Amino acid sequence: MRVQGPGASWDSGHTELLPPGHRVGDWVVTEPIGAGGWATVYAGRRAAADGPGAGAELHEVALKIMPTSGLAPRQARAVSEAARREVEIGVRAGHPRLVRLLDSTVLSAPDHPELDGAIVLVMERARGSLRDLLGAGIAEADGARLIAGICEGLAHLHRCGWVHADLKPENVLIGEDGAVRLSDFGLAAELTTGTHGHGPPMGTLDYLPPERWRAPLGELGVEIRPSADIWALGLVIHEVFASGAPLFPGATPVARGAAVQEYAAGRAPLRMAGGVPEFWRALATDCLAPTHAARAAHTAESLLERIAARQADGGGPRSRTGRLRRTARTALLALAACGAVGSAIWSYAGLPAGEGGSAARVGTAQPPLQVRVFNAEHACQDRTDRAPQCSLGLAVDPMRPYVAGNVVPTRVWHADVLDADCQLLRGEVVIDESDTRSTHWFRVRLPGADPAAAPDAVAWLPAVRTKDRPPLPRCPAPAPAR
Numbered sequence: 213m214r215v216q217g218p219g220a221s222w223d224s225g226h227t228e229l230l231p232p233g234h235r236v237g238d239w240v241v242t243e244p245i246g247a248g249g250w251a252t253v254y255a256g257r258r259a260a261a262d263g264p265g266a267g268a269e270l271h272e273v274a275l276k277i278m279p280t281s282g283l284a285p286r287q288a289r290a291v292s293e294a295a296r297r298e299v300e301i302g303v304r305a306g307h308p309r310l311v312r313l314l315d316s317t318v319l320s321a322p323d324h325p326e327l328d329g330a331i332v333l334v335m336e337r338a339r340g341s342l343r344d345l346l347g348a349g350i351a352e353a354d355g356a357r358l359i360a361g362i363c364e365g366l367a368h369l370h371r372c373g374w375v376h377a378d379l380k381p382e383n384v385l386i387g388e389d390g391a392v393r394l395s396d397f398g399l400a401a402e403l404t405t406g407t408h409g410h411g412p413p414m415g416t417l418d419y420l421p422p423e424r425w426r427a428p429l430g431e432l433g434v435e436i437r438p439s440a441d442i443w444a445l446g447l448v449i450h451e452v453f454a455s456g457a458p459l460f461p462g463a464t465p466v467a468r469g470a471a472v473q474e475y476a477a478g479r480a481p482l483r484m485a486g487g488v489p490e491f492w493r494a495l496a497t498d499c500l501a502p503t504h505a506a507r508a509a510h511t512a513e514s515l516l517e518r519i520a521a522r523q524a525d526g527g528g529p530r531s532r533t534g535r536l537r538r539t540a541r542t543a544l545l546a547l548a549a550c551g552a553v554g555s556a557i558w559s560y561a562g563l564p565a566g567e568g569g570s571a572a573r574v575g576t577a578q579p580p581l582q583v584r585v586f587n588a589e590h591a592c593q594d595r596t597d598r599a600p601q602c603s604l605g606l607a608v609d610p611m612r613p614y615v616a617g618n619v620v621p622t623r624v625w626h627a628d629v630l631d632a633d634c635q636l637l638r639g640e641v642v643i644d645e646s647d648t649r650s651t652h653w654f655r656v657r658l659p660g661a662d663p664a665a666a667p668d669a670v671a672w673l674p675a676v677r678t679k680d681r682p683p684l685p686r687c688p689a690p691a692p693a694r
């Protein structure tokens with residue numbers, strides 16, 4: 213159950229359940245599986261095994277239903293934002309260690325007014341979550357495999373420019389193949405600056421890093437860094453080997469949060485359960501470095517390498533050695549495929565941005581995504597004469613300063629619509645007229661260039677020169693321009 217983070221308050225309070233047999237798009241509800249702060253999750257199956265698109269696709273699915281009706285506009289916006297993030301990650305960051313999103317739709321349930329119009333995410337169905345396994349105790353070999361799987365998923369998410377921001381055993385699902393699938397991306401934060409992103413001041417109190425308890429709430433939300441996931445990972449590692457016992461003492465999440473603060477201030481040591489094996493104790497301790505700066509030395513990728521190296525040295529449970537080494541290798545290969553994997557698996561129809569908006573469907577063929585050029589000069593916005601003084605330049609190389617020597621001859625004007633094929637989050641800094649600094653760029657096709665005749669006719673539009681944010685895959689690192 214999601215609880216409010218410092219500075220936020222919201223609870224959906226949804227209680228109405230859909231009956232078995234209720235039709236949701238191409239799917240039929242079979243039974244409820246669980247509920248979180250935003251949603252109720254149901255088991256479902258495809259309505260007609262031979263229906264459209266049935267083929268070899270999954271027939272047993274999970275339907276995550278996120279009601280918006282009856283909510284205050286701010287709450288409805290929070291729900292639709294959470295759904296948008298889930299779809300965006302499903303589209304852009306597909307990976308074997310992330311739960312697979314198959315479809316999204318809007319529930320039609322006129323007989324259930326609380327649920328009518330709810331957003332529905334259709335996902336592969338997992339057999340359970342890590343939380344379900346903790347009570348019974350997990351053998352070290354299995355724990356090692358699960359933790360390596362979590363690191364793989366996190367490494368991929370971070371590489372793709374996202375922080376999960378709500379990692380906890382409930383959100384580590386176990387697929388039918390027994391492998392990890394990270395889930396619940398409703399609070400995920402995009403690393404818009406390269407080092408951090410922003411998100412709503414919410415999360416599960418027990419897994420918040422020490423700095424989040426004091427984080428100022430700015431216009432964009434609270435600052436969130438990948439090291440927040442590493443902190444949560446440290447707690448999860450402890451729970452895996454301590455039968456689910458929380459590391460920090462206290463009867464309530466707030467009391468445990470106070471214990472976190474004591475530790476972070478150096479007034480209390482970490483007291484891990486006796487059963488946590490030495491290697492995992494050291495790994496968890498690194499994940500739980502009290503400051504972001506100290507924790508940042510330990511990335512999901514570096515932790516995964518340590519786990520694989522230990523297995524290679526014969527220090528881990530022997531039967532898993534080859535598998536874990538393969539896991540690490542696969543993860544590193546998958547890193548290179550970030551974005552490309554997502555775009556190969558999914559196509560995306562985008563989500564409406566409006567308040568309480570509903571999810572559009574994924575899985576349909578799409579034309580190229582587009583961005584509309586924005587010229588901050590008011591005097592240029594209404595001109596249609598393509599006056600040279602109102603033209604804007606597209607960069608040759610987004611890794612070099614955006615100056616006259618680094619623009620292509622082709623000019624663009626306010627309201628021009630350009631086809632874009634990918635986005636780069638960490639290019640050269642561009643500062644716009646209102647002093648907004650951005651390292652975000654879109655790779656666009658040069659207007660008028662024929663893609664068949666000139667496939668390389670591309671240039672770069674700084675994101676400050678458009679208001680659009682299409683859900684494009686990440687660009688591969690651009691080769692330096694000659």
Ligand SMILES: Nc1ncnc2c1ncn2[C@@H]1O[C@H](COP(=O)(O)OP(=O)(O)OP(=O)(O)O)[C@@H](O)[C@H]1O
Binds near residue numbers: 213246341385
């Ligand atoms: N794809 C899935 N397959 C099987 N079970 C799932 C799936 N997705 C979610 N669940 C189950 O449904 C429960 C509710 O999921 P949900 O993602 O809404 O919330 P949560 O993580 O429990 O809570 P919160 O919203 O507080 O983070 C989960 O705890 C999980 O056990």
